[in-house]
Amino acid sequence: MEKASVSELKKSPSGYFRKVKAGEEILVTDRGHPFAKIVPLRRDEAGEGTNMAKLEAAGLARVGKGFKADFWAPKGPADPEGAVRAALIEEREQR
Structure with missing residues (x-):
């Protein structure tokens, strides 16, 4: 949270209101x-x-519930034992 004195707020209110508008x-x-x-x-x-x-009241739009930050995060297959990695290393060693 940003702090602003009354005098700073008087100098540039639009800058502070822009920040508030951004959340x-x-x-x-x-x-x-x-x-x-x-x-x-x-x-x-x-x-x-x-x-x-x-x-929204007219049924022409739906308001979203927010953005999931991990939506674009790459998700690979679960391999907790590391079997895929072990197989890859073994294959490379055979060459």
């Missing part, structure tokens, strides 16, 4: 003491006025 939280301080937190709205707090909510 980051900002802790606002006054003379070093935190007194407020700026957090992004959750999807359900955004209200029915959003375009996606309207499309």
